[in-house]
Amino acid sequence: MVTPVLFQITGYQNTGKTTVIINLIEYLKSAGFAVSVLKHHGHGTPDLPDKDSARHFKAGAGAALVEGNGTIQLHASLSDEETDSIEKLLEILNMFNPDIVLIEGYKNKPFPKAVIIKEENDLVLLKSLRNIHAVLCWPEVAGKVHSLNLALPVFEINSSEFHNWFLQHYKIMG
Template identity: 45%
Template sequence: MGKHCAVIQIIGHQNAGKTTLLEKLIKRAEENRHQVGTIKHHGHGGIPDHRFQVKDSDRHSKAGAVLAGVEGDGVLLLSLAGQHWPLAKLVEIYQSLSIDTIFIEGYKKEHFPKVVLLKEESDLSLLKLSSIICVISWFDIHSLNIHVPIFHIEDEQNYIDYIIGSVRGQHESGIF
């Protein structure tokens, strides 16, 4: 297997700002001289096509990711096809390519450290997921009993610093 890398998932419902947040994280990680790879879950069902690849994964590449892929229905758009691509296997493939940091968009039920984006109150069910390291919300949720840092969507500098700090912590500790 390749060298150790940090792994962070970005979770949220459609149009919550996941890809935009990933672009910002990729740029910051690149400024810190990280080789970033991204994995996008094709949550729309079926095999992703090249139009979808351009929509989100191309944004990841333009932000500075050296490797960007989208997986759906057993097809990873890196032109690798198989019966099924579990996230753990995708992380292993990326690690073998000497990526420093992997940002994952989607895969809500996996157990990597997660940043949860909440755009609407109906998104609060996402707080039941495992491995949450922080929450970024479009509305005030400070009255909820949440035991991780909470940031407002407009508090960009602080949540970017926090997430990149978590990446740095994973590198230093050797976790994931």
């Protein structure tokens, strides 16, 4: 089994992480890559749909998996010692043989990442996070980000140039 390339999209809440990832998935899929995503839900327990598997899980099942037409949905609990173990989650995703795993959130983990800067207060992330490979910024702060003369590529959030850069970067990382 080939180990997938791991890449994070990080930033504060409501900065556009999910949209960036969706656009990147579509781009990579059209380029022939298998992509999986690991999302950190940093605001409590994710809502479960009111389906049988969710009811099984809420009743106390350690894991509940439902399949239909080749699609699966998994609800599972990690033990207390595993709750901070991103490795366990990546192991699960690895079963699907992705070329690339995009990680939304988990900003303090040491994986290669792009950081989204939406407002000036977000600039603190550029000093506090490790392994930043690129910066995505909103147009309102683009001038401020560029004035920092970072030794990193900087892209506007809605720019397709980031996709092209990522593909070239992926070839280096892979």
